[in-house]
Amino acid sequence: MLRVAVVGSGPSGCYTAQSLVQRDPGVHVDVLDRLPCPYGLVRYGVAPDHEKIKSLQGALRTVLEHERVRFLGGVPVGPGGVPADRLRRLYHAVVYCVGAATDRRLGIPGEDLPGSWPATGFVSWYSAHPDAADAGYVQGGVRSAVVIGVGNVAVDVVRMLARGAAELTGTDIPEAALGALAASRVREIHMVGRRGPSQARFTTRELRELGGLPDTDVLVDPAEAALDPAYRDPAALPAGPRRNVEAVRGFATAPATGAARRIRLRFFLRPVELLPRGGRVGAVRFERTAPDGHGGVTGTGRYEDIEARLVLRSVGYRGVPVAGLPFDATSGTVPHLAGRVLGEGGGVVPGVYVAGWIKRGPTGVIGTNRPCAKETVTSLLADAPVLIRAEPPGDPLPALRAEGVRPVPWAGWRAIERAEAELGGRLGRGVVKLPDWESLLRAAGAASG
Structure with missing residues (x-):
């Protein structure tokens, strides 16, 4: 054996x-x-x-x-x-x-200011990872957020920031995270990439989900997206990037509706510094980039500051x-x-x-x-x-x-599952995750050995 x-x-x-x-x-x-x-x-x-x-x-x-x-x-x-x-x-x-x-870092000044976090930590928090702490991501004064990165994790983070209580109550999100996101006053969310839509790492299904969020506009500056050489004629692109470009073009041509929340997809902007305000991050300074003709980008020496009291970097795991x-x-x-x-x-x-x-x-x-x-x-x-x-x-x-x-044997895990179902029942929800080591191990209880 x-x-x-x-x-x-x-x-x-x-x-x-x-x-x-x-x-x-x-x-x-x-x-x-x-x-x-x-x-x-x-x-x-x-x-x-x-x-x-x-x-x-x-x-x-x-x-x-x-x-x-x-x-x-x-x-x-x-x-x-x-x-x-x-x-x-x-x-x-x-x-x-x-x-x-762990996550990859940006390596820029101000990255460790209060209010600047790895997206992995935010994901762990709303997913009830027992090592995650409630860092006050969406505390009362946070109205604007910047998510740096254009992959699926970035899209998930943006979507979770934009969702309301009615849409999250039926999920297994832990009660504390549900309450915090339901009370969030975040209304402006920028998702920013240093290259164009044809080189973004998100998948089209996840990207299009943003357009289906209630009371939320998804905005794209057509001139900014058009910097991408493939934007005007994406026919030569592989299927995935082509569909992404088509989805971005759809957002760029759709009129704003005046919805309560706005998601702005930004392209060709490279973060160079996080700027403080009132003891925490207040804005992100970006340098405008341009295609270099070889699949990369080069800096232009032009800068733009985007207000943000919450910054989540989503530039990869490590x-x-x-x-x-x-x-x-x-x-x-x-x-x-x-x-x-x-x-x-x-x-x-x-x-x-x-x-x-x-x-x-x-x-x-x-x-x-x-x-x-x-x-x-x-x-x-x-x-x-x-x-x-x-x-x-x-x-x-x-x-x-x-x-x-x-x-903790399999029987201990099954006991955790039962405890999460019972918690959801008491809260008038479905299954609700237990968010900390103590409650998980207590639920596993006598089944562990």
Whole structure:
């Protein structure tokens, strides 16, 4: 019997576990997660109002309920938890599927002013991540916001800022975030990119959702968008960018209705400084850019200040070093060969693998994790005849407990689900997420062991 530990229970970890048990009937997989809840970014990164995408949890649940897969939540690996070298001795192989845990920075003056935040923190807050804190994102005086970035996370953030209580009450958003967003006075939201609409990273479906928000105008300056060489004749573009340009053109030609909220899509503006006012951010200074003829942009020396008491940067995720593993700081990934971790000298580290964002960087959509996991599993199973010669101890669970952790089993997660349904019932809503460690672990209760 081949015992494998998969560290991380998001899509990458689940697809890795699924591929292992489907391709080898002798494999048993423990899926470990630092959090007591599974599903990774599907639970803590997909916006509450995107219920169709969140329904992917059903497919991931099937994997974690497989008879040869065991979910163990609340098991940190590294400092404060199970040392990586100890984990390796408990299993024939360990696959790290830990994602990209932090955000990219802008690297400009004023970035750390109060009121300036990574979009990842805002997403974690409204998604009830237990490590997230209520930073007062939309406190009373905030009427204008700037979201820097033009990807799907940026669109999610803009949409959540513009939604009202009536549209969010039926979602699983935690009660505190619902109350804060319902009371928000944000009326002007700028989503800003340094290049044009043909090079934006959002998908057309998400972009068009903005146009369907109640009592909200989506505004685009036609002259600004027309700086994009592909804007006037997008026919030569690939399908995705072409549809994006067409959606932007639709917003640019639609008249404003005088709605209560305005979303302004801005292009060819590069942030250069966050300006303070009254002890927090008050505006963002942008430099106008222009296409350089090679797919990039160049500065023009012309500047524009956009008022903002809230700034959310959404310019990408970034991997962080994993304790006990080599790390490439430039790419934010673990060096590997087809998923096999490579040591400092370039040789393969026996029995240690990576999949997902920590392997390839934060690129692709959820489905991209399938072929990525398959490649890693192919490498692992090819190595299995050698790996299985070093027979580890029996069931690793007692040894994990001996390291001072208290794993939350699948039954503990199901107890959390019941508690969230009960909370929603008491509040007159559907399922409502528990937002903190204490309530999650209390809900898991006696089911944890």
